Amino acid sequence: xxxxxxxxxxxLLLSIYPLHCLFMREFSEKLLAWYYDVARELPFRVVGxxxxxxxxxxxxxxxxxxxxxxxxxxxxxxxxxxxPTLQDLADADEHDxxxxxxxxxYYSRARNxxxxxxxxxxxxxxxxxxxxxxxxxxxxxxxYTAAAISSIAFDESIVVVDGNVCRVMARLHMLPEVAKALExxxxxxxxxxxxxxxxxxxxxxxxxxxxxxxxxxSPSCEDCPVQEFxxxxxxxxxxxxxxxxxxxxxxxxxxxxxxxxRDGKVFIRKRTEGLLKNLWELPWVEIDSKEFDQIDQKPVRxxxxxxxxxxxxxxxxxxxxGIWVEKSKLLDYPFSxxxxxxxxxxx
DNA sequence: CATGCGTGGTA
DNA sequence: TTACCAAGCAT
Numbered sequence: 592x593x594x595x596x597x598x599x600x601x602x603l604l605l606s607i608y609p610l611h612c613l614f615m616r617e618f619s620e621k622l623l624a625w626y627y628d629v630a631r632e633l634p635f636r637v638v639g640x641x642x643x644x645x646x647x648x649x650x651x652x653x654x655x656x657x658x659x660x661x662x663x664x665x666x667x668x669x670x671x672x673x674x675p676t677l678q679d680l681a682d683a684d685e686h687d688x689x690x691x692x693x694x695x696x697y698y699s700r701a702r703n704x705x706x707x708x709x710x711x712x713x714x715x716x717x718x719x720x721x722x723x724x725x726x727x728x729x730x731x732x733x734x735y736t737a738a739a740i741s742s743i744a745f746d747e748s749i750v751v752v753d754g755n756v757c758r759v760m761a762r763l764h765m766l767p768e769v770a771k772a773l774e775x776x777x778x779x780x781x782x783x784x785x786x787x788x789x790x791x792x793x794x795x796x797x798x799x800x801x802x803x804x805x806x807x808x809s810p811s812c813e814d815c816p817v818q819e820f821x822x823x824x825x826x827x828x829x830x831x832x833x834x835x836x837x838x839x840x841x842x843x844x845x846x847x848x849x850x851x852x853r854d855g856k857v858f859i860r861k862r863t864e865g866l867l868k869n870l871w872e873l874p875w876v877e878i879d880s881k882e883f884d885q886i887d888q889k890p891v892r893x894x895x896x897x898x899x900x901x902x903x904x905x906x907x908x909x910x911x912x913g914i915w916v917e918k919s920k921l922l923d924y925p926f927s928x929x930x931x932x933x934x935x936x937x938x
Numbered sequence: 939c940a941t942g943c944g945t946g947g948t949a
Numbered sequence: 950t951t952a953c954c955a956a957g958c959a960t
Contacts, residue, residue, distance in 0.1 A: 651956090652956070653957095654956095655955090656957045656958075657943095657944085657945090657956080657957060658944090658945075659946075659947075659955055660956075661946090662945080662946065662955095663956090694944090694945080695944080696943085696944030696945040697943060697944055697945085697958090698943085698944075699958080699959080700943095700957090700958085730958095730959090731957095733957060733958045733959080734957085735956075735958085736956090736958085739956075751956075753955090753956050753957075754954080754955065754956075754957085755955085756956090770939085770940090771939065771940090801956090802955085802956075807955095808948095808949075808953095808954095809949095838952090838953085839941095841952095865942090865943090866943070866944095893944090894944085894945075895942095895945085896942070896943050897941080897942060897943070897944095927944075928944070928946095929944085
């Protein structure tokens with residue numbers, strides 16, 4: 592390399608690279624300092640060092656998908672009592688796994704958790720891979736969860752990109768994208784300020800910031816540890832980021848539930864596919880709003896992720912695929928929240 | 939890449 | 950009451 596070009600490069604690096612480094616370090620250090628100050632004690636979190644138990648991290652991260660911390664805490668504690676180790680989960684019956692998940696929603700998470708526990712025991716020597724690029728191959732583990740496990744339990748320097756991180760990055764850099772495109776922009780921006788160590792803490796800090804100060808509505812910018820880096824704040828446009836994505840209306844559906852009781856036994860059936868797969872239910876069919884209105888019963892209403900459902904319960908006596916269960920044994924079976932509401936009306 | 943997949947909290 | 954949204958993944 593010629594002397595002149597080397598000098599030019601040196602000048603360039605001296606003028607740009609240190610600035611970038613400085614920004615990176617300042618941002619990360621200020622964010623981490625804030626997090627170490629405000630971090631809550633949680634049964635599935637260890638702050639200040641690498642988490643010693645990948646199984647705990649895995650289970651908690653799966654539970655935390657689209658689910659609030661407050662809801663997860665009790666489920667996590669009960670789960671670890673019921674299935675203390677990966678091996679315990681691998682050895683369990685799916686019935687018991689779904690029962691432990693009952694009420695938490697998105698039940699494929701529980702089915703995949705069980706599947707992957709067996710997969711890890713059978714094919715990975717019961718050990719978790721430490722790299723996110725390996726973890727992501729496991730069923731139920733996507734880019735978010737893979738990065739969460741590898742950073743929190745193995746200190747891999749890879750960012751998690753969830754709704755919080757997308758929102759924080761969208762505001763810091765005034766990112767104009769929405770949905771998938773925003774996720775990729777946010778990933779690039781976040782990875783640039785990702786430190787080499789304390790990676791799990793850094794990721795947790797980013798998410799905690801989004802979950803508390805940098806909230807969707809009425810963020811607390813005055814208390815923000817990284818306010819000085821925020822472009823949207825500087826331009827007084829925090830409320831314009833991230834850009835809202837167009838949403839579609841949720842259809843309303845109706846149904847009638849058949850309450851069948853003989854000799855103290857109640858008829859239930861197991862769902863075998865699709866929505867709420869492998870959970871149990873009282874038999875029911877979808878009906879139109881006209882028939883729904885003609886049934887003189889107080890409706891049970893429930894909101895699913897993509898439609899709303901109203902159900903009315905009628906006494907019936909017919910035959911179909913299913914089993915008869917003692918009323919007192921009904922709750923041994925895993926039901927969705929919807930069915931628990933329906934059962935609640937009959938007790 | 940858009941859509942299907944639960945539930946609870948909050949404005 | 951409605952609308953929105955929360956530490957996503959599979960297909």
